[in-house]
Amino acid sequence: ALPGGASRLLLGRHVVITAGPTHEAIDPVRYIANRSSGKQGFAIAEAAARMGAQVTLIAGPVQLPTPPGVTRVNVESARQMADAVQSALPADVAVMVAAVADWRVADAATQKLKKDGTGQIPPLYLVENPDILAGLCADPRRPRLVVGFAAETQDVIPHAQSKLIRKGADWIIANDVSGAPGNSVMGGDRNAVHIVSASGVESLPDAPKPAIASAIVERIARALV
Ligand code: CTP
């Protein structure tokens, strides 16, 4: 047997993972973003590859190194991320960890916005981005197991339960992202999550993101048996 062969439970499975923030252009030099670091999603990609999966990691703009054995597709915007997910199908599992920007500027400027000298401030008209997770759940090529994440600052489990139903995912993994910038799950190295599914809630206590990733990927492998 190969070393580690006993734990290669995802051999032959294709796992698509989104990670990181998206950037939504305001003009050629400015964008709307969020504090997602991509660390949790990259750690899940690494853990899945270690368990033998073929992994497609669709990464928003982050500087993290590509985990060994992972196929990485870099994107900037939510709409590019949605297209990349479609191009990655078919898949056995999708894990949508990305903190997708909910809104983009309706009509991004093609030239840099300039102060006009009168103190007039340019308005930014926002429109909603496509919901990549909900779209995938409704897709005829829906992977067998679709896992979403939920970033919440209050009422974490109830909000995750309503997202589970609204989006049609199999699991929603909720994390509490309250806490001051610099002292938060978003951008930090540790996480505590609640795995919410139709059969209940399993809570994984605070641990380094790679340990949370391994625990999640083990549960994914078990769910496919
Ligand atoms: N998601 C997505 N596409 C979007 C917004 C979110 O695929 N346009 C996915 C995220 O990757 C995550 C899940 O949906 O897996 C939940 O994201 P979250 O931001 O918590 O939920 P929203 O539905 O955007 O609700 P809100 O931000 O208002 O809480």
Ligand code: CA
């Ligand atoms: Ca959101």
